[in-house]
Amino acid sequence: MGKVTGFLEYERIEEGYAPVPQRLKHYKEFVIGLAAEQAKVQGARCMDCGTPFCNNGCPVNNVIPDFNDLVYRGDWKNAITVLHSTNNFPEFTGRICPAPCEAACTLNVNDDAVGIKSIEHAIIDKAWEQGWVVPQPPSHKTGKKVAVVGSGPAGMAAAQQLARAGHSVTVFEKNDRVGGLLRYGIPDFKMEKSHIDRRVAQMEAEGVVFRTGVMVGELPKGSKVTNWAKSTVSPEELKAEFDAVLLCGGAEQSRDLPVPGRDLDGVHFAMEFLPQQNKVNAGDKLKGQIRADGKHVIVIGGGDTGSDCVGTSNRHGAASVTQFELMPMPPEHEDKPLTWPYWPYKLRSSSSHEEGCQREFAIATKEFVGEKGKLTGLKTVRVEWKNGKMTEVPGSEQLLKADLALLAMGFISPVAPVVQAFGVELDMRGNAKAGTDTAQGYKTNVEKVFAAGDMRRGQSLVVWAIREGRQAARAVDEFLMGVSSLPR
Known part of the structure; x- marks a missing residue:
């Protein structure tokens, strides 16, 4: 694949970023993608490795060596055909996927991995530019009707596959725009909503x-889940009107921090904070928007959602931004012989961290402190981990100034009452219980009701949601027609 000696001749080329002072002035994307010639060089680095671990490292099983080779040879039109054969929305994954495929790259054993994500990004952008992405309406209609609940990446992928199979598909979304957490969870500076x-x-x-x-x-009542619904429909109505119902809602139940002072003004879930800014970016006017202007912000949670809060707070003009992580600081470099081809444990710094952020590891919040009902600070303690157990470090207590605290500690499950309204059985983690083998095929315990994406597997990546949506679509198609030509 690529050039036989390319991995020996060429180095990895990273996508570029606009300068920090420039990009902090707006909410638009600032990644500078690879030029065609740069993408060709990256494609040339793909080895003829015999067993391409990248394929299995990628949740949607992208045929990575093939599109790398096609880009190297300048055959961009066939490259997008190969890419679309496994991934409905490469413009999403090419921007926000953490690229487990690159961790699994054979070249990553003792060198820098092939820039697979940047090549994917280049392919889909060129495809849109050239007008190669066009509607693919079905050649015939089956007469079957399918309801998809949730318009995130799982729901969108499932809906597109089912429509192309000839079914009449209606997607129900509780918010005012399509996209789920892509729309209201991912900041615009990471992925503009025009995509x-x-x-x-x-x-x-x-x-x-x-x-x-x-x-x-x-x-x-009192739920903090983002919801701009103007009307409701009951599960009974959907089951009566449609031949199949596919639940693809997100895992939107945020993990809380029940410590003293949690009810102070100034303590919010990240998913109260982030969606509001995306609505404002879309031209909506909000009263009482949660803002970080001039405030000392502490983000509790060291993952991607926390990083998104950091980037948004800096664009608001926060006085300072600090991010907490309960776990100890990871090593800067992974132990490749131990972890390859799996996702490595190592320190990861996002573009938002580079824009200005103090990162604190092995720290826990003991109390939110305030005056007159408003947050003024956090009482913290250092922690250490021994034999898998966390203990507080004596004498390490601190009081840190904070005007705004954002809880970004992950999501525990979909909103249970919504799932249970269908009578769907839940697993031990509060997700819709549905198998993925051929016998069950994403089907729940309720007749003609299926579940996929975060609704079924819990909080996960966009690329996993797309995979589940595609596979669930095939399962629904088989259920309705007895056989399916949709890809697995």
């Missing part, structure tokens, strides 16, 4: 109907 809008237009041309602002079931 979602283009796909929605393509899918509508393929026959998919989107119904936004419609809540399926009911959220519990």
Whole structure:
């Protein structure tokens, strides 16, 4: 694949970033993608390794060596055909996927991995530029109707596959725009929402109907889950109207921090903070938007959602931003002989960290402190880990100034009352219980009700959501027709 000696001749080329002072002034994407010639060089580095571990490292099993080779040879049109054969939305994954394929790259054993993600990004951007991404309406209609609940990456992927199989697909989304957590969880500076809008237009041309602002079931009173629904529809109505129902809602139940002072003004979930800014970016006017302007911000949680809070706070003009992580600081470099081809344990710094952030590891919050009902600081303690157990370090207590605390500690499950309204059985983690083998095929315990994505597997990556949506679509197609030509 690529050039036989390319991995010996060429080095990895990273995508570039606009300068920090420049990009902090706006919410647009700032990644500078590879030029065609640079992508060709990266494609040339792909080894004829015999067993391409990258394929299995990628959750959607992208045929990576093939599209690398095609880019190297300048055959971009066939490259997008190969890429689309496994991935409905490479413009999403090419921007926000952490690239487990690169961790599994054979070249990564003792060198820098092939820049697979940057090549994927280049392929799909060129495909849109050249007009190669067009609607693919079905040649015939089956007469079957499918309801997809949730318009995130799992719901969108499933809906597109089912529509192309000839079914009449309606997607129900509780928020006012399509995209789920892609729309209201991912900041615009990581992925502009025009990418979602283009796909929605393509899918509508393929026959998919989107119904936004419609809540399926009911959220519990006082829920902090983002919800701009203007109407509701009951599970009974969906089961009566449609031949199959596929639940693809996100794992939106945020993990809370029940310590003293949690009810102070200034303590918020990340998913209260991030969606509001995305709505403002879309031109909406919000009253009482949670802002970080001039504030000392502490983000509790060291993952991607926490990083998104850091980047958004810096764009607001925060006085300072500090990010907490309960676990100890990882090593700067992974132990490749121990971890390859699996996802390595190592320190990861995002573009948001580079924009300005103090990172604190092995630290726990004991109390939110405030005056007159408003947050003024956090009482913290250092922790250490021994034999898998966490203990507090005596004498390490501190009081840190904070005007805004954002809880970004992950998500524990989908919103249970919504799932349970269908009578769907839950697993031990609170997710919809549904298998993935051929006998069960994403089917729940309720007749003609299926589940996929975060709704079934819990909080995960966009690329896993796309995989599950595609596979669930095949399962639904088999259920309706007895056989399916959709890819596994």
